[in-house]
Amino acid sequence: AILPLKGKILNVERARFTPEEVVWLTLEFYRRNYIEGLFLSSGIIRSPDHTMGEMVRVARELRVTHGFRGYIHLKSIPDAAPDLIAQAGLYADRLSVNIELPTSTDLEKLAPEKNRPQLERNMAEIKVKAAEIARDKKNGMKTPIYAPAGQSTQMIVGATQTPDKDILQTSNTLYNQYKLRRVY
Secondary structure, X not given: OEEEEOOEEEEOOOOOOOHHHHHHHHHHHHHOOOOOEEEEOOOOOOOHHHHHHHHHHHHHHHHHHOOOOOEEXXXXXXXXXXXXXXXXXXXXXXXXXXXXXXXXXXXXXXXXOOXXXXXXXXXXXXXXXXXXXXXXXXXXOOOOOOOOOOEEEEEOOOOOOOOHHHHHHHHHHHHHHHOOOEEO
16 A cells, blocks of 8 residues: 655555454454454455455354354445445444545545445445344344444544534434444
8 A cells, every 4th residue: 555654655565364364363362351342344455345245254253153242343345235234234233334524525625535425325224224124023023133233433523624513413414314323
């Protein structure tokens, strides 16, 4: 990856763990009481679907293969297929979508490669899947548990001149529209 640093461009090699390494590290740290759970996030590797698939694989391996009972918070990958995001909620306690910045204008200015409507579509997909499972459960169907701790998001505050009023309005809208548990 190429990173800017005080006017200079640095070519920095990125490190990453394989899904198997993440599973092993998580289990080892959990067994030793170093951690109570896993916060799983990633930059995009190859494609959004490939990356989301790898993250779902980690969560599924932990839950199904190893019976992991710790907390799993999984960041969804923008543009990942809805079925992958739906699968993630079957293994994670909480799903989140990082909206990055409080307003679309801020996002265009500081992260033009990000797409606010796509980020909000991901939030909507999570909300719809959770509501679908809740409805089925209410109708007496045997349903899986889906992201029992709900969904959240986070944004960077202070990187732009966006007033507090706008930040609070964005938070309020997101809470109401997508039934978020937290805006960080």
